Amino acid sequence: MDNTDEVAAGAAVRMAGVRKHYGDVHAVDGVDLTIAPGEVVALLGPNGAGKSTAVDLILGLGTPDHGTVSVFGREPHQAVSDGVIGAMLQSGTLLDDLTVRETVGLVGRLHRRPLPLADALRQAGIEDLAGRRASKLSGGQKQRVRFAIALVADPDLLVLDEPTAAMDVGSRREFWQSMYSFTETGRTVLFATHYLEEAEEFADRVVLMRDGRVVADGSVAEVRALAGGRTIHAVLPGAGPELLRTLPALTDFAQRGDRISLSSTDSDRTLRALLQAAPAAREIEVGAVGLEGAFLSLTSGETEEAIR
Numbered sequence: 001m002d003n004t005d006e007v008a009a010g011a012a013v014r015m016a017g018v019r020k021h022y023g024d025v026h027a028v029d030g031v032d033l034t035i036a037p038g039e040v041v042a043l044l045g046p047n048g049a050g051k052s053t054a055v056d057l058i059l060g061l062g063t064p065d066h067g068t069v070s071v072f073g074r075e076p077h078q079a080v081s082d083g084v085i086g087a088m089l090q091s092g093t094l095l096d097d098l099t100v101r102e103t104v105g106l107v108g109r110l111h112r113r114p115l116p117l118a119d120a121l122r123q124a125g126i127e128d129l130a131g132r133r134a135s136k137l138s139g140g141q142k143q144r145v146r147f148a149i150a151l152v153a154d155p156d157l158l159v160l161d162e163p164t165a166a167m168d169v170g171s172r173r174e175f176w177q178s179m180y181s182f183t184e185t186g187r188t189v190l191f192a193t194h195y196l197e198e199a200e201e202f203a204d205r206v207v208l209m210r211d212g213r214v215v216a217d218g219s220v221a222e223v224r225a226l227a228g229g230r231t232i233h234a235v236l237p238g239a240g241p242e243l244l245r246t247l248p249a250l251t252d253f254a255q256r257g258d259r260i261s262l263s264s265t266d267s268d269r270t271l272r273a274l275l276q277a278a279p280a281a282r283e284i285e286v287g288a289v290g291l292e293g294a295f296l297s298l299t300s301g302e303t304e305e306a307i308r
């Protein structure tokens with residue numbers, strides 16, 4: 001067994017050279033990804049980046065055209081039937097006439113070593129909804145039932161595709177609180193999301209996809225740094241777009257009254273030029289771009305060369 005194989009055998013998820021296409025669309029186009037046990041990984045990317053396709057391959061809902069996918073050293077469908085993976089997908093239909101207790105209990109009985117039903121309901125924060133029929137649940141409550149269904153297998157890996165899409169801010173917070181309890185036990189989570197603040201707050205690691213490829217992979221701080229950009233905020237009475245546009249290394253700017261904010265690939269150069277052109281600039285602050293800035297920069301394609 002060489003070093004790579006050893007990593008693969010111990011990995012929670014391993015994708016090696018994975019490609020999946022639908023007709024002319026290369027939904028996943030050569031992805032190599034290893035997730036270690038205990039990691040909480042956010043999968044980010046714009047619409048159509050290939051996140052759901054990657055998630056489906058990990059869950060054994062599709063097979064790659066090329067490459068291999070394994071979960072704790074097993075074929076994905078084997079991992080699912082062994083109860084190693086719990087999944088929460090965007091579109092899982094619930095049976096309207098069953099109560100929450102019946103629904104989660106039914107799924108639990110399909111697994112060899114299910115979590116006690118009461119524990120699954122408690123961990124998903126839906127004990128008070130146990131007797132309610134699915135048809136009477138709100139969108140956010142249904143998502144929590146799907147979460148309980150994912151938990152009831154007592155899985156080592158949870159895979160969540162946009163888990164909080166239908167939840168309001170309060171429900172989202174409670175949901176992530178439940179997730180914390182799950183990850184504290186050292187288990188692995190992979191979640192696809194459009195909410196950058198969720199990735200920033202809850203993930204140990206961010207994997208950014210675009211056009212079926214991984215374009216950035218690292219901690220939130222590392223991904224931010226990859227984007228390389230900085231922001232400059234200042235107060236500059238009388239500044240006009242004509243002046244700002246002439247500044248070097250500028251990628252974007254905004255102006256509200258006397259306040260300007262500049263995005264730059266080389267803040268030292270931009271700032272020197274700014275102070276030369278407008279010595280009256282004051283209250284200057286230079287900061288790293290947020291994850292949102294990094295996301296936009298890394299998924300727009302403009303910085304592709306810079307990060308390879």
Ligand SMILES: Nc1ncnc2c1ncn2[C@@H]1O[C@H](COP(=O)(O)OP(=O)(O)OP(=O)(O)O)[C@@H](O)[C@H]1O
Nearest residue numbers: 022025026027045046047048049050051052053054
């Ligand atoms: N079953 C399918 N048949 C044909 N094309 C598909 C199919 N599933 C996905 N695609 C295409 O593959 C590409 C990747 O789609 P995918 O759903 O994986 O992206 P995503 O990153 O999850 O997007 P979103 O954020 O919008 O959910 C898209 O161009 C999509 O149209």
